Amino acid sequence: MNIFIDFEGRIRAAVEAVLAELNQGDADLTKITVEPPRDPSHGDLATNAAMVLAKPLGQKPRDLAEAICEKLRPDPTIVSADVAGPGFINLRLNAQYWTSHLGDILRxxxxxxRCAATGHKLNVEYVSANPTGPMHVGHCRGAVVGDAIANIAAFAGDEVTKEYYINDAGAQIGVLARSAYLRYREALGEDIGEIPAGLYPGDYLKAVGIALSIRYQTTLLDMPEEEWLPIVSSYTIDAMMMSIRDDLKLLGIEHDVFFSEKTLHADNGGPIASAIEALQARGFVYQGTLPPPKGQVPEEWEDREQTLFRSTEVGDDMDRPLIKSDGTFTYFAADVAYFADKYARGFNEMVYVLGADHGGYVKRLEAVAKAISGGQAHLDVVLCQLVKLFRDGEPVRMSKRAGEFVTLADVVSEVGRDPVRFMMLYRKSDAPLDFDFRKVTEQSRDNPVFYVQYAHARSASIQRQAAGEGIDIAAPDTLDSSTLELLGDEGELMLIRKLAEFPRLVKSSAQTREPHRVAFYLYDLAQLFHGQYNRGKDNPDLRFVRADAPILTSARLGLVQAVAFVLAGGLALLGVSAPDEMR
Structure with missing residues (x-):
């Protein structure tokens, strides 16, 4: 049950009653929102109803707000309805409403x-690292962010597919194959000397070279490059993708679909040509020239006539080349075909999780979505900023050019999956992130993942304490309203109010593609829970377990269990475990 939706309905009914008295029956009520007030001392709920309706109705906001409050005050669950500031309405609810809601949570x-099915078929594409080497920490944030977005969207009612786009076409694949072939020759005993400039120097290809030597012996040496190159290329990509899948599993990530870019280039680029023809039929393709862009000139820019996508008609800054003057497809043309393929598979919502260096791609991808789907599909691009590694406050360096990586596997091996996932989500994705190996494993309130997981472990410990003292613990969903109404302490009611925010939080996080909201919420909930536990240390009457008050203890154990449900559920959305014990 979402209390904000519940009260949005009540407030709309009150507004409609006011509108009837004003002889205004066609006002737009869709902009009315109900949310927790920024300052909890102002009440339990706040609405902007009067603020968004006053101007179109020709009313003063405070006068309209007072009229709405008059309609709300007879509601038995509302203790007070007050006008604040320029016309906001603050509501305070009675304790019985909150304890009744706690019963709903326990049931x-x-x-x-969890939300009802939305009917949205959502494709979340994330990681999509070039299969030219092992995953390093630079890939980690996008992997975790994309996975959490997908998890939250599924919980919010979307039908979700997790997808990985394999960049197995283009010049980098030839470089990879030649690099692996050099390691193959090395495995056969040849002194290859220093790795030539332009090839991948990392030691990770040594294992591929050894595997090639075992499988093919010396047969590849007798082949011309045009024969061995596709063999080595295919074998190396498979090996790299197997390594990437293994790395992702360390983070608990498994994709539903691995889409090969190479399939878009099959049949001489047939799928790409078809996508361009579809755009042409809609009037989005023409022959022309482009002026050089300001600043750095892109690699694919040509001062000659070429086939262009009229993307400025659908929100882009400039039209984009699709086919070069020599007849070859641009890299962007493959992006067009890839989106067309997704749309043909029935997805009406797409999320692309990309590195911050792809910020220039946002408008062009959004333009592709509008042009191909006729505005029927929605595309979101989520950008992930870089992660800076530290150890005890000192930067950890890595050099991709020299083949020296801090791999994803290294990071997970050192600190564990849970700290990696939680801390990658404990900042908004487009904000830089500092990751300190020591801080993410210390057991303190300053370490968010420990603090939240410890709250869940504490809830289990309280349950064990009650059982150890011989207290009969009722099943949470059997607690009746009269028992739960014993919860009257302000700290207990604050916890229930915080729990009540979870359904709204899930929905908003899914809509905005911002999983960090869940991480922040869990920390706030843990803080309230630990705070209430510590109050019991100072005042024995507030302890969760009181042998002298078994019925009150049952109610408080119900509250503890509700906190555990939400902590475990929220952590699961982030892909983080909820331990019952922490040592």
Whole structure:
């Protein structure tokens, strides 16, 4: 149950009653929102109803707000309805409403916060690293962010497909194959000397070279390059993708679809040509020239007539080349075909998780979505900023040019999956992130992942304490309203109010593609829970377990279990475990 949706309905009913008295029956109520007030001392809920309706109705916001409050005050669950500032309405609810909502949480259990099916078929494409080497920490953030976005969207009711786009076409694949072939010759005993400039120097290709030597012996040496290159290329890509899949599993990430870019170039680029023809039929393709862009000139820019996508008609800054003057497709043309393929597979919503260096791609990808789908599909691009590694405050260096990586596997091996995933999500994705190996493993309140996981472990410890003292623990979903109404302490009610925010939080996080909201929320919930536990240390009457008050203890254990449900559910959305014990 989402209390914000519940009260949005009540507020709209009050507004409609006011509109009827004003003889205004056609006002737009879609902009009305209900949310927690920024300052909890102002009440439990706040709405902008009067603020968004006053101008179109020709009313003063505070006068309209007071009229709405008059309609709301007879509601038995509302203790007070007050006008604040220029016309906001703050509502305070009675304790029985909150304890009743706690009963709803306990009945729903792990499904609390789950939304009904939306009918949206969502494709989330993330990681999509070039298969030219092992995954390093630079890939890690996008992997975790994309996976969490997909998890949250599924919980929010979308039908989600997790997809990885394999960049197995283009010049970098030839470089990879030649690099692996050099290691193959090395495995056969040849002194290859220093790795030539332009090839991948990393030691990770030594294993591929050895595997090639075992499988093909010396037969590749007798072949011309045009024969061995596709063999080595295919074998090396498969080996790299197997390594990438293994690395992703260390983070608990498994994709539903691995889409090969090479398939777009099959049949002499037939899929790409078809996508361009579809755009042409819609009037989005023409022959022309482009002026040189300001600043750095892109690699694919030509001062000659070429086939262009009229992307400025659908929101882009400039038209984009699709076919060069020599007849070859641009890299962007493959992006067009890839989106067309997704749309043909029935996806009406797409998310691309890209590195911050792809910021210039956002408008052109959005333009492709509008042009191909006729505005029927929605595309979001989520950009992930760089991660800076530190150890005890000192920067950890890595050099891709020299083949020296801090690999994803290295990071997970040192600190564990949970700290990596949680901390990659404990900042908005487009903000830089500092990751300190020591800080993410220390057991303190300053380490968010420990603090949140410890809250869940504490909830389990409280349950064990009650059982150890011989207290009969009722099943959470059997607690009746009269028992739960014993929860009257302000700290207990604050916890329930925080729990009540979870369904709204899930929905908003899914809509905005911002999983960091869940991480922040879990920390705030853990803080309230630890705070209430510590209050019990100072005041024995507030302890969760009181042998002298078994019914009150049952109610408080119900609250503890509800906190555990939400902590575990929220951590699962982030791909983080919820331990029952921490040592």
């Amino acid at each position: 729903l259990g792990a499904d609390y916060g």
